[in-house]
Amino acid sequence: MNTLRASLLLAAKDLRIERRGYQTLGLVIVLGVLIVVVLAMALGTGGAGPGPGAAAILWVAYLFGGTLCFEKTMAVERQDDALAGLLLAPIERGAVFAGKLLAxxxxxxxxxxxxxxxxxxxxxxxxxxxxxxxxxITTLGMIGFAAIGTLFAAAAASSRLQGGLLAMLVFPLTLPVVLTSTQLMLATFDPARAQSGAAGLSILVAFDVIFLAASWLAFDLLIEP
Amino acid sequence: MTGHAAVIVAYTLGLCLLLGYGAHTWLSARALRRRSRGRSV
Amino acid sequence: MFPPRHGLIPMFWTITLLLLALAGGLLAVYAPTEATMGEVQKIFYLHLPVALNMFLACSVVFVGSVGYAWQRRPAWDDLAQAGAQVAVLLCSVTLITGMIWGRSAWGHWWTWSPRLTFSLMLWLLYVVYLMIRPSIESPQRRALVSAVYGMVAFVDVPLVYLSTKLLPDIHPSGVDLDPAMWVTLIAWSIPITMLTAGLIHARFALNGAVRGAATTEPPVIPTDHRPRMPEAHA
Known part of the structure; x- marks a missing residue:
């Protein structure tokens, strides 16, 4: 079985589990809506709203929701020692990483x-x-963020790292991606700041490549039952 | 803040932090050594 | 035994402190006042060497992390931890001196200029490294997760720098220095670099000693409250 097929199968497995109960998505969507509503109330009830900054606020909501997704998809493997079975399966560890990342x-x-x-x-x-x-921009930012998130979710899953700490591990490391994509969003929707367009996009692509490579390589070290 | 005062404050704070951390490390090492010696007696 | 009373390490620290005192004297009497910024510019002689040594400490974290991932010896983890501790310290000093300078030169404690943002992000990166460690119970696991974090964090440093390039800049970049300023800068760089090396070494030894005390000896539970017998040789 080649690596691509294996990772697609693993991703499909995770999504099938998700479709049977919507346990993660339900939680994450409610959290995302809450973040957006709280920020909307804090910033926008009086006047015109944050304007182009709205893109950045939405982006923050994606990221916090995403962290919860990483935690949940790895927690699934911890039940019934599913992780041990996964690691015993005759597939590359890289495929496990890719499958989790896709999910x-x-x-x-x-x-x-x-x-x-x-x-x-x-x-x-x-x-x-x-x-x-x-x-x-959203897709590119999410790829880099999810790469690092999937890597450290593996660390969190087998070391009983308390909840919430995953966000603390992932956010500082992905700050370049967060900063670049929020700057790009502001540049896209705010005519006053539209100078750093194309350069920013290529930087974001470079970040994705580096983060994907780094977490692919490091996943092997971290994952253990 | 005038330039002179800023320079004095910056150097005092900076060097206090750097040397203070060194002193803290040294004291911790000494305390640890004494404790482990006390245990083995 | 650490720290020894005689030998190379006390000599090293004596020389470092002497050089630091010399550099201080040079700063007070020799260093010229800069034309446009005035006397505030003198913060530069501490600010720049500390900022450069911060990168040295970050590379120590990287070396320790790679060493641990490769050989799985706990000493490498001690080294990486020592590097992170010193990196956070140096980064704090960079931020503080920079903020005092900024307050005098630009009138604000903080602006989101690229280099300030960069230093802040670097500080966060390594503070999190130190904060995460105690929350992982198993020592092997802690060392491994920290090692992976340390490696990714080091790869992250240039990315952080690149990403802050997108922000507007007011930080002085190229500096024109007269010979007298160069002399003062070098006079400060040497003791600060020695101080960094000494701090990393002292922390490394301390981390190793703490780990040794935690793993080899069971905790002593006091059974009575009588004062302890005086030691025999005292």
């Missing part, structure tokens, strides 16, 4: 699909100016 990314996309409209409604945020670019 996490899919969950994050579902999350984004639900809370983006909520954000658009609450913030009077006009996405129609550059919807493709918004989707592109």
């Amino acid at each position: 996490n990314l899919t969950l994050m996309f579902c999350l984004a699909a639900v809370i983006t409209p909520v954000g658009i409604l609450l913030f009077h945020f006009d996405l129609s100016a550059a919807p493709v670019r918004y989707a592109l």
Whole structure:
């Protein structure tokens, strides 16, 4: 069985588990909506709302929701020693990583699909100016973020790291991705700051490649039953 | 803050932190050594 | 036994402190006042060497992490931890001196200029390294997770730098120094680098001793409250 097929199978397995109960997505979507609503109330009830900053707020909601996804998809493996079975299976560890990453990314996309409209409604945020670019930046940012998140979720799963600490591990490491993508969002939707466009996008792609490579390599070290 | 005061404050704080950390390390090592010696008696 | 009373290490520290005193004297009497920024510019002689040594400490974390991932010897983990502790210290000093300088030169304690953001992000990166460690119980597991974090964090440093390039900049970048300023800068760089090396070494030894005390000896539970007998040779 080749690595690609193995990782697709593993991702499909995780998503099937998810579809049977919506345990992760339900939680994550409610959390995302909560973050957006709380920030909308804090920033926008009085006046015009945060304007282009809305993109950055939505982005923060994706990230926090994403961290919860990483934790949950790994916690599934901890039940009934499923992780030991997974590691005994005749597949590469890299495939396990890729499968988890794909499942996490899919969950994050579902999350984004639900809370983006909520954000658009609450913030009077006009996405129609550059919807493709918004989707592109979001996707690229999520890939880098999910790579590091999946790596350290493996660490958290087998060391009984308390909940919430995963966010603490993942956020400082992914700050470059977060900073770059929020800057790009501001540049896209704020005409006053539209100078660092194309350069920022290529930087984001480079970050993704580096983070993917680094976490692929390090996953082997961290994963153990 | 005038330039002179800023320089004095910056150097005092910076060097206090650096040397203070060294002193803290040294004291901790000494305390640990004494404790382990006390245990073995 | 650490720290020894005689030998190389006390000599090293004596020389470091002497050089530091010399550098202080040089700063007070010799260093010229800069034309545009005035006397505040003198913070530079502490700020820059500390900032450069911060990268040295970060590479020590990297070396220790790679060493642990490769050989699984706990001493490497002690080294990585020592590097992170010193890196956080140096980064704090960089931030503090930078903020005092910024307050005098620009009128704000903080601006989101690239280098300030970079230092802050670096500080967060290594503070988290230190904060995460105690929350992992098994020592082997802790060392391994820290090693992976230390490696990824080091790879992260240039990325952080690159990402902050997108922000608008007011930080002085290229500095034109007269010979007298160069002399003062070098006079400060040497003791600060020695101080960094000495601190990393002292922390390394202490981390090893703490680990040794934690793993080899069971905790002593006091059975009575009588004062302890005086030691025989006292």
